[in-house]
Amino acid sequence: MARLPTLSNLGELDVVYKYHESMEGRPELKNPQQVVDVLKHVFDTQKMGLQEQLVVIYLNRQNRVIGTCNMFKGSHSSIVIDMRLILGAAIKIMASGIIVSHNHPSGNLKSSNEDRVFTKRLASAASLVDMKLIDHLIVTPDFKYASILEDQDPDH
Numbered sequence: 001m002a003r004l005p006t007l008s009n010l011g012e013l014d015v016v017y018k019y020h021e022s023m024e025g026r027p028e029l030k031n032p033q034q035v036v037d038v039l040k041h042v043f044d045t046q047k048m049g050l051q052e053q054l055v056v057i058y059l060n061r062q063n064r065v066i067g068t069c070n071m072f073k074g075s076h077s078s079i080v081i082d083m084r085l086i087l088g089a090a091i092k093i094m095a096s097g098i099i100v101s102h103n104h105p106s107g108n109l110k111s112s113n114e115d116r117v118f119t120k121r122l123a124s125a126a127s128l129v130d131m132k133l134i135d136h137l138i139v140t141p142d143f144k145y146a147s148i149l150e151d152q153d154p155d156h
Helices: 032-039 083-092 113-128 148-152
Strands: 053-059 065-073 097-103 132-139 145-147
Touching: 032 053, 032 097, 032 132, 032 145, 053 083, 065 083, 083 097, 083 113, 097 113, 113 132, 113 148, 132 148, 145 148
Parallel strands: 097 132
Antiparallel strands: 053 065, 053 097, 132 145
């Protein structure tokens, strides 16, 4: 007969996050061009014309960069994204805002229906944990960009 666990043999959870340097020296993102300047350091630029990538930028309340992650890579025309990984990392580091960006290897800046659906779902999920999806940028291999959120909501 199986023995039931007791409190003495359960694992203990302790969540911490320590900055390795001051937040004051990190970029404060106020406009899309500043976001693109950060993205140039996060995307695998040698594969921008070859495969789709999704990059996430995590921000504090002052829109200073807490961290970045080139989180997913796909094929030439699609990518599989797990929203739980994006939000799980955001929760762990207590991000207040998220900016996501993915590239279109073709150079086309027009968002697909899948891009728009994902953006709405991520914005909704983030709001449930008091976070904001600040933007979702599509970038080309030469770093021209378009905002999916601005296309969906011109008052954004």
